[in-house]
Amino acid sequence: MFVIERMSTDLITALPDMKIGQAYDLMKERRIRHLPVSDGEGKLVGMVSDRDMRSAMPSKLLDSDSYEATLKKVMNFTLAEIMTREPVKIFVYYTIQDVLLIMRKYKVGAVPVVDDDGYLKGILSTRDLLSAFVDVMGIDEPGALLCILSDDRQGQMKKIVDIVTEERISLGSVLVSKSLEQDRKAVFPYLLTNNVARVKTRLIEAGFELTDPMQWYFDQLPKKQ
Amino acid sequence: MAELPAGVVQAFFARTCCNYWNVLRSGRSSYGNLVSVRRVALKSQEEMQLNYFTGEQETEQMKKTGFIYDDTYLQHNTGDWHPESSERLRVIVNGLKESGLLEKLVRIEAEPANQRWVEAVHHVNYIMRFNDACAMGLPDFDHQENSICRESFKAALLAAGGVIKAIDSIMVGDVETAFCAVRPPGHHAEVDKAMGFCYFNNVAIGARYAQRQWGMKRVGIIDFDVHHGNGTQHIFETDPTVFYYSIHEHPSFAYPGTGRDFECGVAAGEGTTKNSVILPGRGDHDYRRKLTEDLIPAFKKFQPDMILVSAGFDAHAADMMSGVNLSTDGYDFVSELIMNLANALTDGKVVSILEGGYNLELLPLLVENHIKHLAGLRGV
Numbered sequence: 277m278f279v280i281e282r283m284s285t286d287l288i289t290a291l292p293d294m295k296i297g298q299a300y301d302l303m304k305e306r307r308i309r310h311l312p313v314s315d316g317e318g319k320l321v322g323m324v325s326d327r328d329m330r331s332a333m334p335s336k337l338l339d340s341d342s343y344e345a346t347l348k349k350v351m352n353f354t355l356a357e358i359m360t361r362e363p364v365k366i367f368v369y370y371t372i373q374d375v376l377l378i379m380r381k382y383k384v385g386a387v388p389v390v391d392d393d394g395y396l397k398g399i400l401s402t403r404d405l406l407s408a409f410v411d412v413m414g415i416d417e418p419g420a421l422l423c424i425l426s427d428d429r430q431g432q433m434k435k436i437v438d439i440v441t442e443e444r445i446s447l448g449s450v451l452v453s454k455s456l457e458q459d460r461k462a463v464f465p466y467l468l469t470n471n472v473a474r475v476k477t478r479l480i481e482a483g484f485e486l487t488d489p490m491q492w493y494f495d496q497l498p499k500k501q
Numbered sequence: 502m503a504e505l506p507a508g509v510v511q512a513f514f515a516r517t518c519c520n521y522w523n524v525l526r527s528g529r530s531s532y533g534n535l536v537s538v539r540r541v542a543l544k545s546q547e548e549m550q551l552n553y554f555t556g557e558q559e560t561e562q563m564k565k566t567g568f569i570y571d572d573t574y575l576q577h578n579t580g581d582w583h584p585e586s587s588e589r590l591r592v593i594v595n596g597l598k599e600s601g602l603l604e605k606l607v608r609i610e611a612e613p614a615n616q617r618w619v620e621a622v623h624h625v626n627y628i629m630r631f632n633d634a635c636a637m638g639l640p641d642f643d644h645q646e647n648s649i650c651r652e653s654f655k656a657a658l659l660a661a662g663g664v665i666k667a668i669d670s671i672m673v674g675d676v677e678t679a680f681c682a683v684r685p686p687g688h689h690a691e692v693d694k695a696m697g698f699c700y701f702n703n704v705a706i707g708a709r710y711a712q713r714q715w716g717m718k719r720v721g722i723i724d725f726d727v728h729h730g731n732g733t734q735h736i737f738e739t740d741p742t743v744f745y746y747s748i749h750e751h752p753s754f755a756y757p758g759t760g761r762d763f764e765c766g767v768a769a770g771e772g773t774t775k776n777s778v779i780l781p782g783r784g785d786h787d788y789r790r791k792l793t794e795d796l797i798p799a800f801k802k803f804q805p806d807m808i809l810v811s812a813g814f815d816a817h818a819a820d821m822m823s824g825v826n827l828s829t830d831g832y833d834f835v836s837e838l839i840m841n842l843a844n845a846l847t848d849g850k851v852v853s854i855l856e857g858g859y860n861l862e863l864l865p866l867l868v869e870n871h872i873k874h875l876a877g878l879r880g881v
């Protein structure tokens with residue numbers, strides 16, 4: 277999955293000489309927390325986040341006269357003064373997996389997406405990532421989750437998929453995870469069906485164990501020594 | 502069981518003719534005239550000081566409970582392998598017959614719902630689309646799992662119509678409670694989309710009918726099918742006059758994946774939708790807790806004028822459709838709690854409508870137990 281399919285291209289950007297006051301209103305009005313700053317030609321030159329904004333604001337501890345006066349002054353500075361230059365950015369050919377690792381590493385809530393020449397093409401926020409995962413898991417579509425324990429040897433997944441296919445059920449997604457038991461895997465197929473009775477029966481007949489997911493959950497809890 | 506002499510029936514019939522005309526002429530009935538005849542005896546026994554029932558002396562305290570069923574429901578043919586099969590209703594009716602409960606119920610004949618009431622819930626285009634799909638003999642509708650046949654439209658209209666007749670019977674005082682053994686089921690059906698074996702949202706149509714025809718201001722819907730009734734929730738989520746309460750398996754595990762406990766209604770309807778989610782395997786314990794903590798206070802506050810129930814029996818441990826593992830006793834608890842609520846809030850007025858339930862060995866017993874609660878033969 278590439279970021280280009282997931283980024284938001286409906287961009288709101290600012291020029292470096294935009295006044296902080298203007299940018300503040302813009303961000304509030306458009307309800308965004310990250311404002312990419314580009315030069316006149318559309319090349320990315322910086323990022324301003326709502327955090328940058330807040331740290332530029334005068335302290336609320338000031339008495340109201342000095343607060344108002346300082347605020348007025350602050351609002352008249354330009355974005356160039358507070359923006360992060362050389363922000364964390366990603367390229368259009370990055371994958372969603374890249375972005376997950378990047379955002380975790382640099383602790384940012386949104387990353388601008390640029391092409392090879394540095395032109396701003398989009399922005400990707402944690403919210404876009406969340407939607408991507410809702411889609412990956414298929415949970416926007418009606419369906420049911422099975423919890424299957426299987427031996428960790430070749431061909432098990434094929435058997436599961438074959439049974440699901442023979443029952444003419446579409447797969448929304450499949451998650452596979454390690455099991456606590458050795459040489460066992462836990463497989464979680466999300467089936468786009470209301471009719472799980474037959475497929476469950478057939479899996480049991482084929483030798484799979486359908487686990488109680490709550491048991492699974494309790495088994496993961498740290499045990500008292 | 503003593504048979505009732507025909508002469509008594511005729512004499513009685515002459516006196517109370519109109520209400521029981523439909524029952525008596527029941528040529529279409531799948532379980533024959535005798536049952537209807539006994540039903541008349543039940544109605545008349547106080548008056549005539551006769552008790553034609555031997556064995557269980559329950560009838561004295563029994564609430565008059567309506568039973569809606571029609572052979573036409575069997576004509577909705579979903580094919581050989583479909584879990585939502587006509588066999589479900591066959592085993593229910595046979596079970597009730599064998600246990601002797603059926604003859605103690607007031608038989609109510611369904612009539613096809615006037616399209617006007619279907620339109621109170623569904624888009625006209627959707628109704629036409631469904632009608633056309635059936636008329637053209639298409640194999641399914643909106644999703645491959647929604648099997649249909651030429652008779653499906655007729656059956657669906659009659660299912661909704663059965664609920665309407667049940668409400669009528671309660672409102673005119675013929676019965677106090679009613680169970681609608683209807684199919685196709687309804688609670689997954691959206692305004693303009695068939696889902697999860699459902700085409701017309703029977704309970705939603707009933708709620709609108711109760712409001713518009715009988716002036717019920719607030720209708721409370723309790724949905725204990727193991728699946729979330731996405732259709733019913735979406736139909737009423739902005740409406741503060743209909744409270745939709747559903748208890749179901751956690752949507753991360755069970756179809757259709759909606760009904761999370763933070764879905765509480767939208768806009769003006771905020772606060773009149775409530776979902777209790779049950780994690781797999783936590784049946785009895787969590788049903789007790791959630792119903793007590795979530796449903797009771799919500800309905801006491803809402804003060805419904807009538808309670809409609811989406812009764813699904815697929816939460817049972819022996820039903821492979823779900824994983825919450827509710828026991829037979831657990832189902833008794835659910836039914837009893839609903840009746841206690843109804844007795845406290847709606848003078849006992851309850852219409853319960855069949856939704857899911859796919860274990861054919863168990864379904865008759867669960868339905869029988871549920872109806873016994875409706876009839877006041879079980880619980881307090």
Ligand SMILES: [Zn+2]
Binds near residue numbers: 726728813815856857
């Ligand atoms: Zn169900």
